[in-house]
Structure formats: structure tokens, C-alpha cells
Amino acid sequence: MARAYGGVPAEQRRAQRRAALLEAALTLVGRSGAGRLTVAGLCAEAGLNERYFYESFRTLDDVLLATADVVLGEVTSAIITAVAEAADDPQAKARAAIGAAVGLLADDPRKARLVIVEPLSVPVLAARRAEVADAFVALIVAQAEQFYGAETTLAVGSWGRFAAAHLLGGLSETLTAWVRGELPISRDDLVERNAELFALVAQNVVERGLNAR
Structure with missing residues (x-):
């Protein structure tokens, strides 16, 4: 069972990271268009390590x-x-x-x-x-x-x-x-x-x- 970290359950932290990636995708598409979206850029905008992208999504199409x-x-x-x-x-x-x-x-x-x-x-x-x-x-x-x-x-x-x-x-x-x-x-x-x-x-x-x- 995944343990809580800092009092926040693992599942909640995962949901927060996913939400951050969705918000980052919305911002980047709004700024430059979907054609320029990259995993690296998305994670940088969300303030997350790239490995967390693959925790929730397989491809950029999935996040779009x-x-x-x-x-x-x-x-x-x-x-x-x-x-x-x-x-x-x-x-x-x-x-x-x-x-x-x-x-x-x-x-x-x-x-x-x-x-x-x-x-x-x-x-x-x-x-x-x-x-x-x-x-x-x-x-x-x-x-x-x-x-x-x-x-x-x-x-x-x-x-x-x-x-x-x-x-x-x-x-x-x-x-x-x-x-x-x-x-x-x-x-x-x-x-x-x-x-x-x-x-x-x-x-x-x-x-x-x-x-x-």
C-alpha cells in the first residue's frame, strides 16, 4: 500500500500531480498551440519531474x-x-x-x-x-x-x-x-x-x- 507523505495520501498526491499537468497543458496550448507541446515543457510548466508525466499519461495526445x-x-x-x-x-x-x-x-x-x-x-x-x-x-x-x-x-x-x-x-x-x-x-x-x-x-x-x- 502506498504510504502518505507529509500527511497527504499517495493517491491524493498523484491526483494533484495529474491536475497540475492538465493545468500546464491548458496554459501551454493557450500560449503556443498543441503542436509545440512537449513532455519536457509540460513538466517544466507544472514544476514536476518528467517521470510523473508517465504516472498519469502514456502520450501527449492523452494529456490533450x-x-x-x-x-x-x-x-x-x-x-x-x-x-x-x-x-x-x-x-x-x-x-x-x-x-x-x-x-x-x-x-x-x-x-x-x-x-x-x-x-x-x-x-x-x-x-x-x-x-x-x-x-x-x-x-x-x-x-x-x-x-x-x-x-x-x-x-x-x-x-x-x-x-x-x-x-x-x-x-x-x-x-x-x-x-x-x-x-x-x-x-x-x-x-x-x-x-x-x-x-x-x-x-x-x-x-x-x-x-x-
Whole structure:
């Protein structure tokens, strides 16, 4: 059994070192990009001996994915909380969800670069982004069903998932352009314009489903 050192159990020390490496990865990717990440540089940033890298990770791809997963988990939690607290109105729900995601990423440019910009050129992050996109589509559909009811969702049929994928793709593209400085609008405008489109498309899809009954 691993013993405690300085009163801190071995498992806790290991978790602390892993957390330090994840924070260091976030900082270095935010500063120079994933392509320049090295084990030596990562450990130096974290203030750890290189042997501790291999205590938690096998490759740099592993640490990139783990760091991205932490950020994406934060985004998901922020969205779910914001939607639950928002007014009972489609555009208010959309505004809350988009605002929570945009706020979290805009407030920490390192996170925005890791999960929005770097996947454009780093295959392992691109693959994770695609997986997460599928999960977010499912989340949008689930939130819509909770808001509009199972009967309406059933009437909408395949249009529901199609619309969710379409809206998420548009949000992803506009958010990417905004983060890269290619879309010169304010954060509030970015959120509001996307929220309005979400609400408009949702209303159109719901009406289509109801009229098809």
C-alpha cells in the first residue's frame, strides 16, 4: 500500500500531480498551440519531474484529450445549469445555454483555443470535437423534448435531430470565427443572434410537426 507523505495520501498526491499537468497543458496550448507541446515543457510548466508525466499519461495526445475533456465537461455543466435556471421561453433557454458556453470560453482564452481553434489542425482533438458534437446534438434534442413535450417531439420526427445538428454546426462556425477575430461583433451580439436563430428554427420545426398530425 502506498504510504502518505507529509500527511497527504499517495493517491491524493498523484491526483494533484495529474491536475497540475492538465493545468500546464491548458496554459501551454493557450500560449503556443498543441503542436509545440512537449513532455519536457509540460513538466517544466507544472514544476514536476518528467517521470510523473508517465504516472498519469502514456502520450501527449492523452494529456490533450484529458485536458479537453475537462473543459468540455465544464461547458456541458454550465449549459445544463443555465438552461434549468432560464425563463420558460425558447429564446431565453437558447440565450442562457449559448451565453453560458460563450462566457466560459471567452473568459479564459486558453480554453477557447483548446476546444475551438486547435481541433482545426490537431487530428486527435478534431476527433474528440466530432464525438462531443454528437453528444451536444443529443443534449439539444433532449432539452427540446423536455420543453415541448414527448408528443411534439415524436410528431417532429427526424426534423428534430436534423435541426439540432444544423444549429450546432452554425453555432460552432460562428463561435470559431468570433474567437479567431474574424467576426467583428460583441459577445452579447454573438449570443443574441445565435439564440434568435435557435428559437426561430425550433418554432418552425415544432409547427411543421404539429401541422403534420
